[in-house]
Amino acid sequence: MSYRIALSEVLSTVITPSAEVTGGQGRFPRGSVTALGGAGLLGLTVSTEFGGGGMGLPDAAEVVARVARVCPATAAVLQSHYAAVAVIESYGSDWVRGEIAAGRHLGSLALAEDGPGEQGVRGELWxxxxxxxxxxxxxxxxxxxxxxxxxxxxxSYVWSSRPVTAPDGLTLWVVPAHAPDLFVPARPDGGGPGGSATSTVFADPVLVPADAMLGPDGGGLDIVLRTVLPWLLELQAAVGGEAVHSAVADVPLRPDRRVTDSLASS
Structure with missing residues (x-):
């Protein structure tokens, strides 16, 4: 069965019937996510080597656009998931890639943050x-x-931090959502469509194994600019920008000249 047929079935049998409850009551679309996983759509962009669909960004954008017409919250979840999976596909463990391909693992991005003394001001991804x-x-x-x-x-979350030992840049990690000492407010405190569970995640601290690092220490800037940013922009464009919030709503997505010049010279 093609992913387009599978998506049509999930849209008609699960996502559309639950969209009003998801948006009106702000309830996370767990049933829709489970159905998308079972239909192979969470693993759409995972390599066929791990049981995934082996598809790319244009296919993911088509899925997000079609879902956004029915349920903006589910589309926002898929945007963040597909962008996170793009990083995990290149740098994540075989086990996580297999779990995503099997439809048992939902990823998300945890990149934007406040700077010191800037509470309420969202930081840049880089x-x-x-x-x-x-x-x-x-x-x-x-x-x-x-x-x-x-x-x-x-x-899990694709998470950014300052490098451990590298002199500059940033470092990316895959952080399990069940890790002790991660805290999420009971009521979502972020933007995004109702039901998307867009909120703050606190770590003070969260402990992860050293091999949870995605890519080289200090190499996260390159990954954000070359992978995360293009995926987010393309997925946003697929739904016209306004139909569904970014996976990092209101965060500046386009790097300034200093960032792009630094990347070009690396």
């Missing part, structure tokens, strides 16, 4: 201020991440 301190094989991450879609509902 300017992580949160800390990462390594002790043996464990890394302690401290941060307050904002506008996290599916906060408290996703299975």
């Amino acid at each position: 300017a992580a201020r949160s800390s990462a301190a390594r002790s043996g094989d464990v890394v302690a991450l401290r941060a307050r991440k904002h506008e996290v879609v599916a906060a408290g509902e996703a299975d």
Whole structure:
């Protein structure tokens, strides 16, 4: 069965019937996410080697656009998921890729954060201020991440921090949502469509294994600019920008000249 046929079935049998409750009552679309996973759509962009669909960004954009016409909250969840999976596909473990392909794992992005003394002001994706301190094989991450879609509902977050030892840049991690000492407010405090569970995620700290690092220490800026940013912009464009909030709503997505010049010279 093609993913388009599978999507049509999920839209008609699950997403459309529950869209009013999702948006009107602000209830996370857990049934829709489960159905999308079962239909192979959460694993759409995972390599066929791991049981995924082996599709790319244009296919993911088509799925998000079609879902957005019916349920903006579910579309917002998919935007963040697909952008996170794009990073995990390149740098994540085989086990996580297999779980996503099997429809059992929902990813999300946890990149935007406040700077010191800037409460309520959302930071840029490429300017992580949160800390990462390594002790043996464990890394302690401290941060307050904002506008996290599916906060408290996703299975893992693609998370940014300052480097552990590299002199500059940022570092990305995959942080399990069940990790101790992650805190999500009972009531979502972020923007995004009702039901998308867009909120803050606190870590003070959260402990992850050192091998949870995605890519090289300090290499996260390159990954954000070359992978996360293009995926988010394309997925936003697929739904016209206004139909569904970004996976990092109201966060500046386009890097300034200093960032792009730095990347070009690297």
